[in-house]
Structure formats: structure tokens, C-alpha cells
Amino acid sequence: MKVLRWFDERLGVAAMARKGLRKVFPDHWSFLLGEIALFCFVILVATGTFLTLFYRPDSVPVTYQGPYAPLQGQEVSAAYESVMRISFEVRAGLVMRQIHHWAALVFVAAVVVHAMRIFFTGAFRKPRELNWIIGVVLLILALGMGFTGYSLPDDLLSGTGLRIAYSVLISVPFVGPYLAFLAFGGEFPTEGIISRLFVLHVMLLPGIIIAMIGAHLAILARQKHAQFPGGKASESNVVGKPFWPGQAFKSVGLLLLTGAVLSFMGGLIQINPVWDYGPFDATVVSAPAQPDWYIGWLEGALRLFPPFDVTFFGILIPSPFIPGVVVPGIAFGLMTLWPFIEARLTGDHDHHHLLNRPRDVPFRTGIGTAAFLFFLILTIAGGNDVMAIMFNVQVEAVTNVLRIAIFLVPALGGLLAHRISIQLQTAAPLRLGESTRVRRNAQGGFE
Amino acid sequence: MKPERLVALAFGVSVLSSLALVIVYVAGGDAQLEGLLLGLALGGLGAGVVVWATRLLHEDVAIEERGQLSSEAERSEAAEALDEPDLTRRSMLVRMLIGASGTLAAALAIPALSLGPRPGQSLFRTRWIAGKRLVDLDGNPVRPEQVQAGAVQTVFPEGEVGAADAQTVLLKVDPAALQLPAGREEWAPEGVLGYSKICTHAGCPVGLYRAESHELLCPCHQSTFDVLRGGEPTFGPADRPLPQLPIEVDDQGFLVATGDFSEPVGPGFWNLQSDEGEDQAS
Numbered sequence: 001m002k003v004l005r006w007f008d009e010r011l012g013v014a015a016m017a018r019k020g021l022r023k024v025f026p027d028h029w030s031f032l033l034g035e036i037a038l039f040c041f042v043i044l045v046a047t048g049t050f051l052t053l054f055y056r057p058d059s060v061p062v063t064y065q066g067p068y069a070p071l072q073g074q075e076v077s078a079a080y081e082s083v084m085r086i087s088f089e090v091r092a093g094l095v096m097r098q099i100h101h102w103a104a105l106v107f108v109a110a111v112v113v114h115a116m117r118i119f120f121t122g123a124f125r126k127p128r129e130l131n132w133i134i135g136v137v138l139l140i141l142a143l144g145m146g147f148t149g150y151s152l153p154d155d156l157l158s159g160t161g162l163r164i165a166y167s168v169l170i171s172v173p174f175v176g177p178y179l180a181f182l183a184f185g186g187e188f189p190t191e192g193i194i195s196r197l198f199v200l201h202v203m204l205l206p207g208i209i210i211a212m213i214g215a216h217l218a219i220l221a222r223q224k225h226a227q228f229p230g231g232k233a234s235e236s237n238v239v240g241k242p243f244w245p246g247q248a249f250k251s252v253g254l255l256l257l258t259g260a261v262l263s264f265m266g267g268l269i270q271i272n273p274v275w276d277y278g279p280f281d282a283t284v285v286s287a288p289a290q291p292d293w294y295i296g297w298l299e300g301a302l303r304l305f306p307p308f309d310v311t312f313f314g315i316l317i318p319s320p321f322i323p324g325v326v327v328p329g330i331a332f333g334l335m336t337l338w339p340f341i342e343a344r345l346t347g348d349h350d351h352h353h354l355l356n357r358p359r360d361v362p363f364r365t366g367i368g369t370a371a372f373l374f375f376l377i378l379t380i381a382g383g384n385d386v387m388a389i390m391f392n393v394q395v396e397a398v399t400n401v402l403r404i405a406i407f408l409v410p411a412l413g414g415l416l417a418h419r420i421s422i423q424l425q426t427a428a429p430l431r432l433g434e435s436t437r438v439r440r441n442a443q444g445g446f447e
Numbered sequence: 448m449k450p451e452r453l454v455a456l457a458f459g460v461s462v463l464s465s466l467a468l469v470i471v472y473v474a475g476g477d478a479q480l481e482g483l484l485l486g487l488a489l490g491g492l493g494a495g496v497v498v499w500a501t502r503l504l505h506e507d508v509a510i511e512e513r514g515q516l517s518s519e520a521e522r523s524e525a526a527e528a529l530d531e532p533d534l535t536r537r538s539m540l541v542r543m544l545i546g547a548s549g550t551l552a553a554a555l556a557i558p559a560l561s562l563g564p565r566p567g568q569s570l571f572r573t574r575w576i577a578g579k580r581l582v583d584l585d586g587n588p589v590r591p592e593q594v595q596a597g598a599v600q601t602v603f604p605e606g607e608v609g610a611a612d613a614q615t616v617l618l619k620v621d622p623a624a625l626q627l628p629a630g631r632e633e634w635a636p637e638g639v640l641g642y643s644k645i646c647t648h649a650g651c652p653v654g655l656y657r658a659e660s661h662e663l664l665c666p667c668h669q670s671t672f673d674v675l676r677g678g679e680p681t682f683g684p685a686d687r688p689l690p691q692l693p694i695e696v697d698d699q700g701f702l703v704a705t706g707d708f709s710e711p712v713g714p715g716f717w718n719l720q721s722d723e724g725e726d727q728a729s
């Protein structure tokens with residue numbers, strides 16, 4: 001009470017506090033996905049700060065003299081050496097590193113699943129298009145964070161990722177070589193790249209992410225939560241539990257539990273054992289080389305794409321260009337613009353605060369399923385060599401099957417999802433509230 | 448168990464785990480124990496809080512009106528406030544203001560060019576020149592009879608061990624089986640072949656060799672290259688052959704290059720096929 005008064009007299013916060021504490025949160029498990037992503041980010045910042053204090057972003061060669069016997073006396077980069085030190089000599093260093101890495105994997109996963117929830121329930125519709133776009137930007141930034149972080153240990157595996165990134169960059173017509181040389185500071189491999197990745201990873205990208213999260217949440221607060229229909233929920237109200245105390249407790253609990261799960265994983269499940277991979281060496285690559293899961297789809301696209309170096313008027317379009325630049329460009333472009341594309345297709349420009357069940361909008365559900373399967377197949381293709389070993393067949397066979405599957409599976413899956421949605425709809429029709437003005441018919445059109 | 452008990456138990460677990468965590472740390476640390484205890488400490492606290500919220504807080508459903516997000520009246524007032532005649536009337540100055548800001552932005556962006564050199568010739572050339580000996584990782588020159596059939600070996604130009612763009616795989620095949628492209632008949636003394644080790648797809652080192660099918664295999668995206676036919680790609684996303692290094696045996700019996708690779712090495716770029724490289728190199 002005294003504290004509140006002190007602040008209120010200086011800032012006039014009592015009214016805001018009252019409103020904030022009474023803010024209503026609709027209750028649905030799927031609304032926790034975004035929170036999990038946020039909490040992973042909090043944990044990433046906390047563990048990352050610890051790691052930053054010991055990491056050395058430098059590729060000067062040093063002789064390894066630490067306790068890990070197999071590498072003793074070997075020449076490694078200062079960056080790699082510092083990661084080895086974090087893993088073997090800094091107390092609590094290894095657990096922090098592993099929690100950080102697991103948190104990164106879960107972070108991207110949570111962002112992706114959260115985005116899927118938003119997509120399939122139509123939460124991106126007017127007035128929430130802006131927040132959808134910010135969300136897509138956050139997803140891209142999260143991928144950037146993952147990639148730059150993954151590259152910092154300067155081990156054999158991360159070097160391979162950088163090399164491929166360089167090749168994709170250089171493949172861009174006309175400007176590729178300039179872009180690649182500017183980004184890497186010369187022809188791969190370059191000395192300076194580690195310190196550049198470090199600045200991106202610990203300063204620039206997290207700074208932008210924090211600003212974006214701020215905007216994401218501010219817009220959410222301003223527009224208030226969308227909610228599922230049913231009960232007293234309507235387009236003009238929000239039905240749920242007030243922020244204080246229940247929702248606040250649950251959120252804090254979720255933060256702690258997210259931290260708990262990541263701690264268990266970080267302590268008990270080994271990840272990215274850079275001492276096994278060895279330091280980066282331009283003439284060696286480990287096989288089978290697997291990137292972190294969220295890069296798998298890009299890797300898969302590169303693997304599936306046919307040998308196709310086309311030449312237009314003497315200008316070479318190297319084969320990494322289409323899977324490495326064009327496909328992701330189109331994918332993220334479509335994703336960003338989807339709210340507007342859908343509004344154009346349906347002619348629906350109304351405000352929507354009530355969410356759809358996926359079955360309510362078969363065409364969207366079909367398209368979303370197809371897109372999901374497309375990325376899934378690409379991700380699987382990213383491990384075609386692992387699959388070949390698993391099933392004991394030639395890698396070529398796996399690749400050829402997947403080259404067909406990449407078209408067939410999304411198409412069939414999308415149609416199937418469309419079908420199922422319609423069937424579920426007729427089985428259990430949604431009782432539409434009065435405020436819903438538009439209704440879809442079974443073909444996905446409007447009545 | 449009563450919810451109160453459950454919450455108290457969870458908090459208790461958390462306290463004990465935190466204390467144990469400190470002890471483990473002081474005693475020297477152990478990643479697995481630390482993860483476990485930290486998980487229990489956080490998890491106990493979290494579980495307690497969640498149980499408290501779900502079992503002990505009895506909250507009614509609350510309903511909040513959304514209210515109007517925007518209104519026509521506010522909009523036109525804002526538009527009016529924006530519409531400052533001293534700004535809108537002087538369109539010439541406004542345009543110049545925008546122009547000046549743009550020019551300034553461009554000038555400020557220029558230092559980004561210091562981030563890297565211009566590519567120039569570097570993508571077209573490697574350190575191989577006529578007369579350079581092929582040396583192994585330890586810097587020792589290589590004789591053709593030291594190259595073993597069925598195995599691959601990485602070599603560099605003499606004095607340039609580690610030069611990434613010059614890395615070359617050396618292997619030996621039966622000279623009678625060779626079907627090299629025209630003009631390369633002399634490039635394989637005693638069946639010894641040198642190919643750029645940098646994959647023409649995305650630049651990974653092509654380090655695996657399937658001796659039975661005479662194919663070099665890139666582990667990154669599984670491109671394969673036929674060494675008998677001048678490094679032609681046979682599978683995978685790579686579309687250009689591995690550049691071949693012209694080699695011969697010098698008078699002391701060591702392998703030497705007779706020039707640079709047959710093509711620019713590594714991943715493709717837009718003007719790779721132009722003669723820009725040759726023009727200025729000669």
C-alpha cells in the first residue's frame with residue numbers, strides 16, 4: 001500500500017495498475033504457447049549472459065591445453081577453446097551451455113507452434129494483421145538467433161553451416177559475390193566472421209527481438225485477446241479470468257516450469273558436444289552432418305533440389321539459389337501477407353475477435369496443412385542420409401522418393417484436411433453467435 | 448492430499464533442491480546433478496504456484512467489454528491536427544527535406560562497404576600456378592607412386608598448406624579406364640587425378656570416395672562426381688563438374704601443377720562463366 005502510494009503520487013499509476021490487474025485473460029491451453037516462447041527467450045537471455053562472460057569471439061589459433069585429453073596439443077581457434085573451457089573448466093558452464101542450446105531449440109519450436117495456433121484459428125484476421133506480421137518477423141529473427149548462435153563455437157559442424165550460408169549468399173544473381181564478401185569479409189573461410197556473428201547474436205538480434213516482443217505485447221494489450229466462441233463470449237467482450245491473481249500465478253508458474261524442463265534437459269541430455277565434432281577445418285566435413293532442427297527444412301530444400309545450374313544470357317543461376325533464397329523468400333512472403341491474401345480471397349474485411357475452430361474454415365485449414373507438410377517433408381529431407389542409414393538403402397533412393405513426396409504429400413494432405421474439416425463441421429455444427437455476420441458454406445465460400 | 452499440503456510440499460522440494468544445488472556447486476560441480484537440482488528447484492516452485500492458482504484460488508469468470516478500438520471522430524481530428532498549412536503549402540521545401548534526408552542516409556550507409564573487399568579476381572583464381580608442387584598436409588611433395596588407388600588424399604600448393612580455395616583431392620585410377628574431356632589427356636600422369644575438393648554445389652569438402660564406382664561423394668547434400676569423366680556430377684544437387692587440376696611429373700619425379708584448375712572452384716555465382724577472370728588474370 002505504501003509502495004503503491006509512493007509511486008502513484010509521482011507517476012499516477014493507480015488507475016493503470018487497477019486496469020492491468022483486472023485485465024481479462026481468456027482461458028485456453030493453446031494461449032500458453034506464446035508464453036512458453038517468451039519464457040524460453042527469458043531463459044535464453046539469462047543463460048546467454050552467463051556464457052557471454054566466458055566466450056571469446058576470436059578465431060586466432062591457440063594450442064588447446066585444457067583437460068580434454070584427445071584434443072590436447074591441437075591447434076584450435078580461441079573461440080573453440082573458450083567453448084571447451086566453458087564445457088570442461090568453468091563450474092556450471094556445461095549445464096548453462098546445454099540449457100541455452102535446448103532453450104533455443106524449444107524457443108523456435110514454441111514460436112512455430114504458436115504461429116500455427118494463430119493461423120489455424122484465424123487469430124491473424126483484422127484487426128490483428130500487424131501483430132501477425134511482427135510475429136513472422138520474430139520467427140525469422142529467432143531463426144537468425146539460432147543460426148548465429150549455433151555458429152559461434154567454431155566447431156566442425158557449425159563451420160559447415162556457415163559455408164553453406166556463404167554459398168547461398170554468393171548464388172544471388174549480380175550482387176551475390178559482393179554480398180557474400182561484405183557479410184563474411186572476403187572469400188570463405190574468413191577470420192573475421194566469428195566476431196561478426198557474435199555481435200549479431202548477443203547485441204543486434206536480441207535488441208531487435210526485445211523491441212519486437214515489446215511491440216507484440218503492447219498491441220496484444222491494446223487490442224485485447226481474441227477468444228473462442230461459446231458461453232458468454234461475443235465479438236464485443238472478453239470472457240475469462242482477471243490477470244490478478246490467478247493468471248499472474250499461472251504465468252509465473254509456467255515460467256518456472258519451462259525453466260525446470262529446460263534444466264532437466266540441459267543437465268541430463270547431451271547436446272552439441274563440440275569436443276566430439278572437433279575444431280573447424282576447411283578441408284574436413286563430418287558425415288552425416290545434421291543442423292539444428294529448425295534449419296533442417298532449408299538443408300532439405302538444398303538436398304532435394306535437382307542439379308539445375310541454369311544460364312540466362314550468360315548469367316548463371318546456381319542451383320542453391322532457388323532452394324536457398326527463392327523458396328524461403330516466397331514462403332516467408334506468403335506467410336507475412338497471408339492475412340491480406342485471405343481477406344482478398346474471402347472478401348471479409350470485418351473485425352474478428354472470435355476465433356475459428358480449424359474445421360470451421362476448411363480452405364484455410366487445408367492450405368495450412370499443406371504448408372506444414374511441405375516444411376515437414378523438407379525437414380525430413382534434411383536428414384536423408386540419416387534415413388538412408390536407418391532404412392539401409394541408398395541415399396539416392398531416399399532423395400528420389402522425397403522429390404516426389406514434396407509435391408504429393410502436401411497436396412493430398414491439404415485436400416484431406418479440407419475434407420475432414422467439412423465432415424467434422426456437419427457432424428458438429430458450430431452454433432454461431434448473433435454477432436457473426438458471415439457464414440461459410442461447405443465449399444469454403446460464403447453465404 | 449489437500450492442496451495446501453501439496454503446495455507446501457512442492458515449495459519444500461524447491462528449497463531443498465536449491466540448497467543441494469549450492470552444495471554441489473561448491474563441491475566441484477557436475478552438469479547432470481546441477482541440471483537435475485536446478486530443475487527440481489524451479490519445478491517445485493513452479494508446481495506449487497500452479498497448484499495454488501488452480502486449486503486454491505476461487506475466481507469467477509470475468510467479462511470485460513472490448514469498447515471501440517477506433518472512431519471516425521477521433522480520426523478526423525487527428526487528420527486535422529496533422530494538416531499543418533505551413534508544412535503542406537511549402538511542397539518544394541518538403542520535397543527537399545525528404546531528398547536531403549535520403550542523401551544523408553545513403554552517405555551514412557556507405558561505410559558498410561568497409562565490411563569486405565570487392566570480390567575482384569579472387570573467385571576466379573586459386574593459388575595454383577604452373578610449376579607449383581603438390582604437397583601433403585605436412586608440406587611434403589608427393590610422388591605419383593605414393594598415391595594409393597582406392598584412397599583419397601588432400602594436397603595443397605607448395606608453401607600454401609591450408610589455403611582453403613586450393614585444396615585438392617588426389618586419387619589414382621586405372622589410366623585405361625579414363626574418359627577425360629578432350630584436351631585433358633595429359634592431366635593424369637600414371638592415372639593420378641587432382642580435383643578441387645570444394646563441392647560445386649555449396650562448397651563442402653568432397654571428402655568421401657567410392658572406389659568401386661569411381662565417384663567422389665559430398666557429405667553435405669550427397670552430390671556425387673565421376674572422377675573418370677572429368678568430375679562430371681552424377682547425382683545430387685551439384686550441376687557443374689569438379690574443377691580438375693592439370694598435373695604432370697617433374698624431372699625429380701614429384702607431382703606439379705601445370706596451371707590453375709579447369710574452372711573457378713566452389714559454389715556458383717552469376718558471372719562464373721564470364722571470361723572476366725581470364726581477361727585480367729593473363
Ligand code: FES
Binds near residue numbers: 647666670683684
Ligand atoms: S555442398 Fe556438396 S552437395 Fe551440397
